[in-house]
Amino acid sequence: QQPVQSPQAVILREGEDAVINCSSSKALYSVHWYRQKHGEAPVFLMILLKGGEQKGHEKISASFNEKKQQSSLYLTASQLSYSGTYFCGASTAIRGRVTGTASKLTFGTGTRLQVTL
Amino acid sequence: NAGVTQTPKFRILKIGQSMTLQCTQDMNHNYMYWYRQDPGMGLKLIYYSVGAGITDKGEVPNGYNVSRSTTEDFPLRLELAAPSQTSVYFCASVTRGRVADTQYFGPGTRLTVL
Numbered sequence: 416q417q418p419v420q421s422p423q424a425v426i427l428r429e430g431e432d433a434v435i436n437c438s439s440s441k442a443l444y445s446v447h448w449y450r451q452k453h454g455e456a457p458v459f460l461m462i463l464l465k466g467g468e469q470k471g472h473e474k475i476s477a478s479f480n481e482k483k484q485q486s487s488l489y490l491t492a493s494q495l496s497y498s499g500t501y502f503c504g505a506s507t508a509i510r511g512r513v514t515g516t517a518s519k520l521t522f523g524t525g526t527r528l529q530v531t532l
Numbered sequence: 533n534a535g536v537t538q539t540p541k542f543r544i545l546k547i548g549q550s551m552t553l554q555c556t557q558d559m560n561h562n563y564m565y566w567y568r569q570d571p572g573m574g575l576k577l578i579y580y581s582v583g584a585g586i587t588d589k590g591e592v593p594n595g596y597n598v599s600r601s602t603t604e605d606f607p608l609r610l611e612l613a614a615p616s617q618t619s620v621y622f623c624a625s626v627t628r629g630r631v632a633d634t635q636y637f638g639p640g641t642r643l644t645v646l
Contacts, residue, residue: 417574447634456622456637457575502574504635517563517582518626519590520635522574 416440418505418523426529427493435488435526437503446479446486447504447520450497457502460488493530501526533558536638538623544644545613553608553641555623563626564606565590565635566598568619575622581606613645 418439425433437446445464449457463479463486475497479486490497504520536557545551557564562583567575577590581600595617597609606625610617620642624635 456639459634459636462634517580517588518633519565519577519580520575525572525574 417521418443418503420501420503420523420526422526423524424527424529426531429495429530429532430492431530433490433493433528435490435501435503435528437486437488437523439484439505441484441505441507443479443481443484443486443505444508445506446477447506448477448486448488449502449504449522450499451502452499462506490528493528495530495532498528498530501528535559536623536625536636538621538638538641540641541639542642544646545610546646547613547615549613550609550611551613551643553610553621553623553643555606555608555638556604557606557623557625557636557638558604559625559627559636560603561625561627561636562603563633564600565624565626566596566606566608567622567624568592568617569622569640570619578608578621610643615645617643618645619643 418437421436447462448460451457474491477488502525503523506518539554565580566578569575576592578596579598581587584600587598600606620640622640623638626633626635
């Protein structure tokens with residue numbers, strides 16, 4: 416079951432802040448955040464590896480609450496370049512019939528962010 | 533480094549036709565993945581590989597086949613194309629395949645089956 420993100424969509428004016436939430440019904444061992452622009456591949460933003468961890472990437476930061484199985488992405492002073500769809504990814508171990516243990520990413524439902532002038 | 537490359541970028545198939553989507557990475561990554569992304573949705577894992585000669589099924593493998601003869605290449609084969617396979621296909625690679633490892637994505641192949 417994929418993580419659920421909220422809100423589904425948000426429109427911001429340049430310079431405004433936004434928070435995107437990611438909630439999982441399964442235990443989260445790590446959370447990956449990606450941004451995907453229309454017609455392009457997802458681009459890695461950051462990974463959070465343990466509960467309570469917060470990370471920053473320019474004006475984009477994230478937190479991870481392992482107990483609540485939630486992560487939040489914070490965008491401050493948004494820029495036009497922040498527009499796109501944001502996905503959280505829950506990384507879990509998978510055991511294949513042949514391959515043994517590997518990891519796989521289950522992407523969240525996505526949040527479409529549009530920044531306007 | 534070119535990273536992860538995919539060809540073709542776009543393709544239109546007729547129902548029942550076959551094709552191979554190519555994926556190559558030059559980062560010497562052992563783990564490679566194929567995902568599909570339907571319009572407005574997240575990515576779903578089709579197949580993955582942990583090294584040359586070793587592949588396994590993901591969440592949605594039906595209608596697809598893969599092979600991994602070299603570390604660099606991980607082609608995805610569609611044998612009998614169906615409209616339900618209309619999607620954007622992304623290949624990704626990871627260094628070691630652990631939960632903490634970042635997945636690097638190729639630019640994608642947009643496939644339409646009519």
